[in-house]
Amino acid sequence: MLKQMQYDEEKNIWHGNLFGDLDAVDAPKLISAIHDALETHAATVVFDCKQLDFVDSMGLGALVKMRKMAEAKGCSVQLLRMKPRIHKLFVITGLDSSFGIEVEQ
Amino acid sequence: MEDVVRLSLPAKAEYLMTARLVAAALAGNAGFDMEEIEDVKTALSEACLLLIPCMQSPECIRLELWIEDGFFAKVCAHCSPEACPNTPERQFSMFLLEALADRFEFSYTDGESEYRFYKALPQ
Numbered sequence: 001m002l003k004q005m006q007y008d009e010e011k012n013i014w015h016g017n018l019f020g021d022l023d024a025v026d027a028p029k030l031i032s033a034i035h036d037a038l039e040t041h042a043a044t045v046v047f048d049c050k051q052l053d054f055v056d057s058m059g060l061g062a063l064v065k066m067r068k069m070a071e072a073k074g075c076s077v078q079l080l081r082m083k084p085r086i087h088k089l090f091v092i093t094g095l096d097s098s099f100g101i102e103v104e105q
Numbered sequence: 106m107e108d109v110v111r112l113s114l115p116a117k118a119e120y121l122m123t124a125r126l127v128a129a130a131l132a133g134n135a136g137f138d139m140e141e142i143e144d145v146k147t148a149l150s151e152a153c154l155l156l157i158p159c160m161q162s163p164e165c166i167r168l169e170l171w172i173e174d175g176f177f178a179k180v181c182a183h184c185s186p187e188a189c190p191n192t193p194e195r196q197f198s199m200f201l202l203e204a205l206a207d208r209f210e211f212s213y214t215d216g217e218s219e220y221r222f223y224k225a226l227p228q
Contacts, residue, residue, distance in 0.1 A: 054143070056201075060197070084140075092205075
């Protein structure tokens with residue numbers, strides 16, 4: 001799920017950490033948190049995914065929705081330090097090119 | 106069929122983590138590597154997510170998991186395919202399940218919808 005979002009005013013970036021499982025339970029909470037953040041400051045969203053262990057279709061769907069919300073405000077989403085086994089799901093579904101993704105080596 | 110692990114879970118997303126943990130333990134003991142264990146966990150979640158929205162009463166979803174020459178899962182519930190909304194989320198779940206499993210089947214008999222999938226053991 002998502003640890004608290006922090007806004008970097010100087011760089012105009014929202015920072016957050018995704019951890020554990022991003023599934024059908026947590027997907028709506030993530031969408032709600034991003035919606036609230038972007039309403040406060042329209043800014044690039046950067047997530048550290050180092051501690052993200054599992055994503056299912058609902059989690060992927062939430063990330064797509066989040067990306068669309070950001071793009072509607074002229075912003076982008078970056079997913080950093082993603083585990084290769086989670087990145088694999090983005091590749092399978094063709095979503096890898098839709099996000100700025102940095103895979104952990 | 107060897108030993109079968111049977112689970113009966115409330116048809117709520119909150120309980121899918123329990124199913125995933127059991128599946129991961131079984132797959133790990135059988136010799137699947139980390140990436141393949143994740144495939145099994147995701148496939149099992151998707152099979153459950155294909156059934157849960159179709160269930161109209163608060164019934165349980167039933168799972169049978171076992172190992173032979175690979176990981177076998179059977180996920181079933183009392184619901185009709187006609188009750189399943191053909192949403193983009195459902196299509197996405199189906200796509201992932203088909204992509205991650207080596208074999209995937211659906212059947213509907215006597216009011217029971219059932220998804221089965223198989224993931225081969227690594228060579």
